[in-house]
Amino acid sequence: MNFTLLVVIISLAFLFDFINGFHDAANSIATIVSTKVLTPFQAVLWAAFFNFLAYAIFELKIADTIAKVVETNAITMYVILAGIIAAIIWNLLTWYLGIPSSSSHTLVGGFAGAAIAHAGWNVVHSDKIIKIASFIFLAPILGMIISYLISILLLNLFRKGNPHILERIFKQLQLFSSALFSLGHGGNDAQKVMGIIAATLLVYFHGVDPSNIPQWAHITFNEAGKIHAIPHWVVFGCYAAIGAGTLSGGWRIVKTMGTKITKLTPFEGVAAETAGAVLLFGTDAFGIPVSTTHTITGAIMGVGLTKRITAVKWGVTINLLYAWILTIPVSMFIAAVVYWIFNYFNMF
Numbered sequence: 502m503n504f505t506l507l508v509v510i511i512s513l514a515f516l517f518d519f520i521n522g523f524h525d526a527a528n529s530i531a532t533i534v535s536t537k538v539l540t541p542f543q544a545v546l547w548a549a550f551f552n553f554l555a556y557a558i559f560e561l562k563i564a565d566t567i568a569k570v571v572e573t574n575a576i577t578m579y580v581i582l583a584g585i586i587a588a589i590i591w592n593l594l595t596w597y598l599g600i601p602s603s604s605s606h607t608l609v610g611g612f613a614g615a616a617i618a619h620a621g622w623n624v625v626h627s628d629k630i631i632k633i634a635s636f637i638f639l640a641p642i643l644g645m646i647i648s649y650l651i652s653i654l655l656l657n658l659f660r661k662g663n664p665h666i667l668e669r670i671f672k673q674l675q676l677f678s679s680a681l682f683s684l685g686h687g688g689n690d691a692q693k694v695m696g697i698i699a700a701t702l703l704v705y706f707h708g709v710d711p712s713n714i715p716q717w718a719h720i721t722f723n724e725a726g727k728i729h730a731i732p733h734w735v736v737f738g739c740y741a742a743i744g745a746g747t748l749s750g751g752w753r754i755v756k757t758m759g760t761k762i763t764k765l766t767p768f769e770g771v772a773a774e775t776a777g778a779v780l781l782f783g784t785d786a787f788g789i790p791v792s793t794t795h796t797i798t799g800a801i802m803g804v805g806l807t808k809r810i811t812a813v814k815w816g817v818t819i820n821l822l823y824a825w826i827l828t829i830p831v832s833m834f835i836a837a838v839v840y841w842i843f844n845y846f847n848m849f
Contacts, residue, residue, distance in 0.1 A: 506578050510701050513585045515742045518694040520589060521604040522552070522746015524596045532770035532801070533679045538672045545748050547676070548683040553744040555687030556736060562788030563689060565728040566629060567696025570609055571616040573703045575624040579843050580615040581701050587611035587836035595824065603792030606828045608693050609633050612700075614833030618840040630829075636791045637825050640780065641799030648776030648803030655772060656807065671767035678774035683747075685781025686793045691739040693790055698735050699728060727788075769804035776800040795825060 530544035539547060571580075588604070588611035595602040609630065616624050659667055702718045716732075723729040765773070777797045784791045 503578065506582070507701065507705050510578060510582050510585065511698055513582070513589065514694050514698050514701070515738055517585055517589050517592070517604075517608065517697075518691060518739050518742035519746040519749075520592050520596070521690055521694070522549075522743040523749040524592050524604055524746075530679070531797070532765055532773055533675055535765050536672070536675065536767045536770045538675045538679075538767060538770070544679075547679065548686070549744040549747040551680045551683035552687035552691070552747050553740045555684050555691065556740040558684060559688035559692065559785055561692060561695065561728050561731060563692040563785060563790045564696040564699060564731065566633075566788045566790055567609065567612075567693045568700040568703070568728060569696075570612055570626055570629050570633075571700075572624045572626070573700050574707060575620050576616050576704060577619065578701065578704055579848065580619045580840065581612070581697065581704065583615035583618070583840035583843060584608070584611035584613075584836045585697065586839050587614065587832050590835055591828065591832050595828075600824045602824045602828050603637070603794050604690060605693055605790050605792045606633065606637065606825070607832045608697065609790070610829035610832030611836040612697065613829075614836035615840045617833070618837035633790055634829055636784070636789065637795065637829075640784075640791045640795035641802070644776055644780050644796045644799030645803035645806070647779055648773050648800035649806055651776050652769065652772040652804050652807040655768065668767055671771050675767050675770045675774065678771045678778065681778035682774040682781070682793075682797070685778045685785070687740060687743060688785055689781050689790065689793060691743045694739045694742075695731055695735055696728075698739070699731055765801070765804070769801075769807075772804045773797065773800040776803060792825070 530539075530541070530548050533539050533547070534541050534544050585608075588607045591602070591607045591611070592604055613625050613630060699720055702720060706714050706718060717734065718732060720728060720732070721730040774797070777793070777800045780796050780800075781791065781793065
């Protein structure tokens with residue numbers, strides 16, 4: 502067993518989580534920055550704190566889903582390595598281009614693509630891939646519907662209020678709504694990397710008597726066969742990495758999310774972030790890894806629709822949709838190429 506390779510994979514997994522933090526930081530802070538409730542620096546501190554706080558709140562349902570995207574008994578450490586490298590490449594490319602793509606789907610696509618290159622389609626649990634892929638469309642649609650309904654409800658509740666007083670109230674409420682969304686972001690996205698590290702440990706110790714597996718690598722399962730507990734250093738490391746990444750910011754994507762889709766007020770920020778948080782908490786309860794990017798984009802579109810259909814810049818959202826659809830297949834292709842390169846140079 503190659504312990505050095507294990508260390509490299511886990512280190513790259515934490516690096517991916519860090520990149521995910523600054524890549525998806527915009528999801529948590531774009532609305533609160535664009536409405537000028539907080540400065541960019543204050544916003545990333547706020548989001549990072551609640552990203553990390555998710556450690557104490559969420560179960561490991563999403564980590565279990567990600568760990569079981571492929572059959573861990575049929576893959577190797579190099580498969581996981583190729584998948585993570587592909588995910589990092591696509592995440593950095595989309596960040597550089599200012600495209601708010603899904604880190605979740607990048608990771609799933611990379612993991613699956615490398616596994617297919619290694620052992621064919623049979624090692625991939627297609628039902629999990631289909632469920633995850635379906636939320637490319639469902640997450641923004643549900644986010645849009647929920648935020649539209651929340652907006653209509655709030656408009657009716659406060660229709661007789663003083664506009665200046667209401668703006669101050671909603672600026673304060675936006676601190677709460679953005680905190681909820683950051684909790685959902687931390688609970689959803691950090692768990693995906695936990696799942697990859699869990700899969701890595703399962704592959705590394707495959708065939709080893711459970712009594713001989715060291716405590717630092719011990720993973721327990723419940724009666725239903727789902728992951729019940731992961732070593733604390735993995736959980737802590739993932740939340741710390743995503744929190745640190747969020748602190749580094751992601752200003753290219755903030756601009757796209759906060760200004761290019763529709764112009765936001767504090768009222769609309771509250772509606773969008775609350776809708777995003779509702780959807781993230783709901784999908785986490787069912788162990789469905791969704792994209793926080795898709796979720797908040799749909800929510801921002803929903804609040805724009807309460808003004809008028811033309812308030813949403815549909816050209817921008819269509820371009821984003823193209824990137825979302827391409828993320829899984831492109832990540833799969835990159836991962837397969839990386840794996841074939843490993844194979845060509847006889848690295849395993």
